[in-house]
Amino acid sequence: MPADTDSAKPVRLQRVHILEKRARLRADPKLDRDALLSLANRFASVPNVRRALVRPSTGSVILETFGPVETVLAHVAEEGIAKITQPPKTPPVHQVMQLGVMRMDMDVKKRTGDALDLRTTVGLALLGGAIVQLARGQIAGPATTLALSAISLLDKK
Structure with missing residues (x-):
């Protein structure tokens, strides 16, 4: 041509x-x-x-x-x-965030052989932070907040 x-x-x-x-x-x-x-x-x-x-x-x-x-x-x-x-419309932010969290959850499950999911991993990390704060002697503030957040994540299934 x-x-x-x-x-x-x-x-x-x-x-x-x-x-x-x-x-x-x-x-x-x-x-x-x-x-x-x-x-x-x-x-x-x-x-x-x-x-x-x-x-x-x-x-x-x-x-x-x-x-x-x-x-x-x-x-x-x-x-x-x-x-x-016109450029294509971008998806709403909440959909992008949901997709990102779902991808992270799938990645955690894949890397741990389905032993952990994202919620459990974050809960364990918060629980670990609470233990570190307890070891430092900071019982009332950070340790309690982190422990309660971890328990609320680990309790839901």
Whole structure:
């Protein structure tokens, strides 16, 4: 396929950061340095583009404009230079945290041959901390708190 027809195809770009006169767009899928430079040159020919910077390490192009960046992005889409989309929505924080804890639990079970799970491991660590505090003579404060926390974790099954 000739290079001319390849450069005419619109590139898929995701909005990463959009300010009034600046936009960071990431190629999806990631483009190599030469393809990004070619894309930046095409962006530079669009009216009201001050400059187009290439960031090969992130696979992105930064557009700086003289006017509102949304106008330039609309023109880029109309000209068929790029198809600009919204980035995928990130999952809620609680889901990410739950997944992380589940992975840690599975890793602990795998490493201990299912002898321990994450809850038991944390409970034993807290119990160990309570014993250290008792050995130091700090009975009322840290030892009691750590021991009660450990018992509450070890008691639930």
